[in-house]
Amino acid sequence: MTFDPDLTLETERLILRIPRAEDLDPWSAMMADAEVARFIGGVMGREQTWRVLAAVTGSWVLQGFSMFSVIEKSSGRWVGRIGPWRPDGWPGTEIGWGLSRQSWGKGYAVEAAAACMDFAVDVLGWADIIHTIDPENVGSQKVAQRLGSANRGTTRLPPPLDGYNVEAWAQTADQWRARRSAR
Numbered sequence: 001m002t003f004d005p006d007l008t009l010e011t012e013r014l015i016l017r018i019p020r021a022e023d024l025d026p027w028s029a030m031m032a033d034a035e036v037a038r039f040i041g042g043v044m045g046r047e048q049t050w051r052v053l054a055a056v057t058g059s060w061v062l063q064g065f066s067m068f069s070v071i072e073k074s075s076g077r078w079v080g081r082i083g084p085w086r087p088d089g090w091p092g093t094e095i096g097w098g099l100s101r102q103s104w105g106k107g108y109a110v111e112a113a114a115a116c117m118d119f120a121v122d123v124l125g126w127a128d129i130i131h132t133i134d135p136e137n138v139g140s141q142k143v144a145q146r147l148g149s150a151n152r153g154t155t156r157l158p159p160p161l162d163g164y165n166v167e168a169w170a171q172t173a174d175q176w177r178a179r180r181s182a183r
Contacts, residue, residue: 001063001064001065001123001124002064003060003061003064005018005060009068009115009116009119010073010115011111011112011114011115012111013072013073013074013108013111014070014071014072014073014079014108014111014112014115015070015071015073016068016069016070016071016082016083016112016115016116017068017069017071018057018060018066018068018069019053019056019057019060019067019068019069019081020069023053023069023078024046024049024050024053026077026078026079026100027049027052027053027069027078027081028044028045028046028049028050029100030080030098030099030100030101031043031044031048031049031052032044032045033100033101035101036098036099036100036101038137039133039134039136039137039140040098041161055087056081059085059087063086064124065083065084065086065119065120065124066083066084066085067081067082067083067084067085067096068081068082068083068112068116069081070082070099070103070108070112072103072108078100079099079100079102079103079108080097080098080099080100080103080108080109080112081097081098082095082096082097082098082099082109082112082113082116083095083096083112083116083119084116084119084120084124084126087158088158089158089159090157090158091130091132091155091156091157091168092128092129092130092155092168092170093120093124093126093128093129093130094129094130094131094132095113095116095117095120095129095130095131096131096132097109097112097113097131097140097143104139109140109143110143110146110147113143113147114147117129117147117176118180120173121173121176121177126173127172127173128170128171128172128173129149129170129171129172129173129176130149130152130155130168130169130170131143131144131147131149131168131169131170132155132157132166132167132168132169133166133167133169134164134165134166134167135165135166135167141169144169145169147171148171148175148176148179149169149170149171150169150170150171151167151168151169152167152168152169152170153167153168154166154167154168155167155168
């Protein structure tokens with residue numbers, strides 16, 4: 001897929017768009033929150049967060065896909081990043097998520113991840129989708145379950161993340177299509 005800087009996905013309550021420089025402040029605030037950052041790379045300062053934002057944005061150019069910035073329609077507020085992710089050496093084609101704490105418990109992760117699953121299957125042509133989740137991250141496990149994914153067991157992330165303990169929650173594109181048809 002080629003890079004389309006205007007690509008957006010919309011759900012009932014959210015707009016998913018390619019990250020922009022203006023996302024740095026809210027993204028940095030999210031990554032400064034120890035509870036939020038615990039399972040998504042740990043607390044980061046603004047400079048480190050800028051590098052992550054640059055990597056995510058660069059992946060759009062290099063691969064034609066990456067995490068989207070998630071914008072709450074009702075307020076225009078940046079609430080997190082969710083989307084397809086497959087850096088070099090990654091254990092599979094992933095739909096991952098991370099939301100600011102004030103956005104937890106609203107169903108945004110499932111809503112946005114479902115739109116990204118559709119995108120990954122229908123546009124990117126992915127045959128399999130994983131979510132790499134720390135075994136202690138019960139909240140993300142519940143999101144994966146609501147999406148219809150099942151735990152396939154322990155997997156390894158590439159360096160420098162190889163020290164993290166993660167499991168691959170996953171489903172095939174056919175399983176996703178069947179689940180989507182049943183809705």
